[in-house]
Amino acid sequence: MSIVRPYGDTTGDGMVQLSFTLPIPHDKRAEGAALQLAGKMGMDPAMLVHAKQMGDGFTFFVVYGKVTHLVDTDKVQVVERDFPLLSAKEVNAAIKKGLRRPLNVVGACIGTDAHTVGIDAILNLKGIAGEKGLEYYSEVSVTNMGAQVSVPDLVETARAKKADAVLVSQVVTQRDAHLHNTRAMSAAFREALPAGKRPLLIVGGPRFDELMTGELGVDRIFGRGTTPREVASYLVHALIASKS
Template structure:
């Protein structure tokens, strides 16, 4: 890594260590609540801490925004991330590889599982309209896409994947209360392991804003995509894992 590896947060001036944090406390809004917020900020290492926003959120809860200085440093040389380990392909290149190497349409099944009713993520990846001007996987001529929508049970997802002879299953999880996204993902991966032998098991891919991309192995899936993922990245990954990588094995 070139350049400096030790950095501090930036607020008003370079390296001043200023950060802004937000949180909710289970107390009604008053002066005592403001004091409690500043006490918490001080225990978090903000010194000095300034309360810049406070608002009652229903009965007995107050939302706070606090601004202050921290003394902590960030060592960029020790940051661990999941780097993209496959080439980013255009839709034309993806279609060409599927047509020439797979010689049939690549089957993809997507859903939001459990009680998660937030389809924005899965729709952004699958629907033709896509996201930010990039078309979703339904636009790819050589991909056969089945979008099951929201609140799909794990057994129903397994059966749908079996019926579609899915090469890949894409699951989006937005709801994270009590780690629901982690529990649902583990349940899903276990169900596929139990229902299908390894040779017939589809590629399992999950995505959502609160996932740690390094947890794929722990959760029993092949890949985790975080926020900001585009349909092109997902399509390129599927082709890399299901066609390019297998051909080289």
Template structure:
């Protein structure tokens, strides 16, 4: 039987050792190091060891601590979003769209709000792609419109209308004060107000700090987290938007 309850592994199996990094708003000195160890102890690391400390600008110190925790993880109670669609090749995606949709699938992508980080959206949309996979612009049966960074929600809605978007992809990297959550809720509400339910584009968001289980709460159809590839996104779009979405 597969073990379902596990403890962290550091030096030996099940020793409960973990490594943690954080920043405190104090200059680097002995008192700051003591504060870091006190924080680690309050978080349940016992004993805690300071393995790295470095001044980060004026009045801030970055720490790495190492220590034992008593917590265990029950794998049977872990809630994640599993991939529930087949992973297709670019050739399969093009074939399915051409044969079953019989027109190009329109995709509009952007970074919304004040987020100026286009690395995520470009990795998915641009031909160069990421991790050896070409982006959605490479797929000849997809019509891709990349609006770039700092796009307002009204601009995104209008672009989706003009391009007759089947899907809208939004990347959010900036997460201070949960800006990515606020922006996503604003975006999803705007699309529901602007489009009848039957004509609303598929809403997909992605970024390293999103919880993939929050799609329903945020009002979107799918959330992709860190490490997502263009192939995964293209396969999802086909499964969600094209009737009988499998190569046949």
């Protein structure tokens, strides 16, 4: 079946739960405003299940209600993984055979973004979810520049290290900062290096749309839940396997 409806209490009942914040203090009028918003979003009937004041003049709400919208799963667009997942041993062997030198990776959080958890999870030896980071791979040379790195510094380091790939993590998304920073980064690399000399540009973060690679000028976007093994496998696919 390609047409589906949300499930809440019983199959196909169309029930959904939604949370949001309104810039008003918590009182009866605020609760009515939350239900009005839910109604305008197509929830009918809508029930207020939680309301709590969040500091001065802000209230957090959770509403529960029925929608009539249907989802056609045949029309959903996603980026499917188009490369095999390799073990660390297979990654190292492929790099050794294909490049005959270490694969150079430079990683950073750019702009004012100070959240290094994502980039550290991919690069650092400790890794994440039971997988060791790229520092564990004997044929991968990692330079982790950390947080709040300027785009010019990233470009210069990538050039100095002769980077094969640049990994950028962006968590801060206020006013689309992650998109602006990524566009600035890709434009800087295009300006600084000719097409054949540019490293692979990869960005990751929980709010990226994986379909936006062309629009942002990067080679790959990784979303939430990405593991070091996936990134390592993609590097082998993009830099070695697809060119052999």
